[in-house]
Amino acid sequence: MDQTEQLLKSLTEAHGVPGYETEIRALLRQYMEPLGTISQDKLGSVVCTKFGDGPTVMLAGHMDEIGFMVAHVTKEGFLKFQQLGGWWDQVLLGHRVIIKTHKGDVTGVIGAKPPHLLPAEERSKVVVKKDMYIDIGASSREEVAEAGVRVGDPVVPYSEFAVLANPKTYMSKAFDNRVGCALVIDALKYFQSEPHANTIVGVQTVMEEVGSRGAVTSVRAANPDVAIVLESDIAGDVPGIEEDESSVKMGGGPSLMVFDARMIPNIKLRDLVVETAVSLNIPLQFSVMPGGATDGAAIHLHNTGVPTVVIGVPARHIHSHSSIIHRDDYDNAVRLVTAVVAKLDAATVENLTK
Numbered sequence: 001m002d003q004t005e006q007l008l009k010s011l012t013e014a015h016g017v018p019g020y021e022t023e024i025r026a027l028l029r030q031y032m033e034p035l036g037t038i039s040q041d042k043l044g045s046v047v048c049t050k051f052g053d054g055p056t057v058m059l060a061g062h063m064d065e066i067g068f069m070v071a072h073v074t075k076e077g078f079l080k081f082q083q084l085g086g087w088w089d090q091v092l093l094g095h096r097v098i099i100k101t102h103k104g105d106v107t108g109v110i111g112a113k114p115p116h117l118l119p120a121e122e123r124s125k126v127v128v129k130k131d132m133y134i135d136i137g138a139s140s141r142e143e144v145a146e147a148g149v150r151v152g153d154p155v156v157p158y159s160e161f162a163v164l165a166n167p168k169t170y171m172s173k174a175f176d177n178r179v180g181c182a183l184v185i186d187a188l189k190y191f192q193s194e195p196h197a198n199t200i201v202g203v204q205t206v207m208e209e210v211g212s213r214g215a216v217t218s219v220r221a222a223n224p225d226v227a228i229v230l231e232s233d234i235a236g237d238v239p240g241i242e243e244d245e246s247s248v249k250m251g252g253g254p255s256l257m258v259f260d261a262r263m264i265p266n267i268k269l270r271d272l273v274v275e276t277a278v279s280l281n282i283p284l285q286f287s288v289m290p291g292g293a294t295d296g297a298a299i300h301l302h303n304t305g306v307p308t309v310v311i312g313v314p315a316r317h318i319h320s321h322s323s324i325i326h327r328d329d330y331d332n333a334v335r336l337v338t339a340v341v342a343k344l345d346a347a348t349v350e351n352l353t354k
């Protein structure tokens with residue numbers, strides 16, 4: 001494994017559902033400590049500042065991943081759960097999870113009534129989350145308590161990073177958005193040896209998956225003049241998706257969000273990204289996401305407004321235990337983001353809002 005694979009493996013395998021980012025935060029701090037001055041806001045987002053002259057450029061990735069929380073323990077010893085972030089019922093059954101308890105990690109599996117016991121007409125129906133449970137192998141509420149599990153404990157999907165048959169493709173949980181966290185780190189690293197006409201603030205935010213809560217507070221800490229949100233994006237190159245629903249392909253290059261439910265990017269900044277990609281021969285895809293949003297929603301509304309764009313790495317099977325990304329998209333995203341940041345001097349940034 002090279003350095004990038006190692007980084008993506010360690011970040012995606014780290015645990016950290018919204019509100020319980022302790023483990024991933026510690027890891028991110030470790031990676032960013034040599035790269036700038038570290039601070040932390042009171043919700044837990046980590047801010048790494050690389051001082052320089054000129055405007056403040058915020059690079060933001062969210063560190064939380066979708067997961068669950070124990071909501072109820074049945075007297076038979078099964079755990080009912082609350083989702084943290086958006087899960088589609090169909091990707092849940094049969095998957096392993098880890099419950100983070102005060103006594104340590106407990107392994108479980110998401111279950112439901114087996115098909116053998118269902119009437120024929122119910123077998124073809126989708127099982128909904130509220131009918132599912134987590135089974136940790138216990139047979140009573142007391143046994144669950146003995147294992148250390150309490151209502152309120154966070155539950156993390158269990159999945160390991162893997163390099164696939166095409167060695168440029170990687171599978172893991174939480175590419176949404178540890179791929180963005182990695183981009184923040186690699187961009188900061190790049191400017192260790194390259195000049196930058198600005199102050200770069202790398203921010204790893206918390207609680208994005210429950211409504212960009214960490215972005216609201218950390219953008220105040222960063223107080224940027226311009227922002228680039230680094231995200232995973234939805235790759236539509238899988239069966240059943242029409243080209244007009246999503247034309248973003250894994251391996252087709254990083255993507256630029258031109259519209260989502262809660263942000264329209266600053267047009268001049270958007271065009272700067274496009275021009276930069278063209279001049280460097282970086283393939284660039286355009287993304288439209290009417291049914292979703294990113295931390296950009298909170299960041300671009302900071303203060304009197306912050307010119308903001310979202311750049312993404314396409315991932316197949318996003319919001320599941322196993323999503324897939326392409327290494328070329330990642331490397332090209334690093335090239336694109338660092339090239340755009342290098343251009344954001346005082347005159348360029350001032351012109352964005354003229």
Ligand SMILES: [Zn+2]
Nearest residue numbers: 176177231232
């Ligand atoms: Zn995300």
